[in-house]
Amino acid sequence: MDENRKSSHSHLFRVRLWVEDLGSGRSEWRGKVHHVLSGQERYFRSWKELQEHMQAALGEAGEQDRPG
Numbered sequence: 001m002d003e004n005r006k007s008s009h010s011h012l013f014r015v016r017l018w019v020e021d022l023g024s025g026r027s028e029w030r031g032k033v034h035h036v037l038s039g040q041e042r043y044f045r046s047w048k049e050l051q052e053h054m055q056a057a058l059g060e061a062g063e064q065d066r067p068g
Contacts, residue, residue, distance in 0.1 A: 012036040013054060 014034040019027045033050055034041045035057045044050045 011058060013057075015050070 012035075014036060016032045016034075018030055020030045021027050028045065031044050031050060032041060033044065033053055035054075038057065038060075040057060042049075042053045044053065
C-alpha cells in the first residue's frame with residue numbers, strides 16, 4: 001500500500017481542553033480540536049460539538065476517497 005493511500009484511511013486529531021473562568025465562582029470546560037492532516041481547527045463548548053466536528057471531518061475525508 002502506498003503512503004498516500006495509507007494516509008487517506010487514518011486521521012490525526014489534537015484536542016486541547018481547559019477550564020474557562022466565567023466569574024462569580026462559575027467555570028466551564030472549553031476545547032479546541034485540530035485535524036492535523038487538513039489543518040482545520042474548531043473551538044467547542046460541549047462534547048456534542050466535538051463529536052459533530054470530528055464526524056464531519058471524517059465524512060469529508062471519506063467523500064474525497066470516493067471515485068467520480
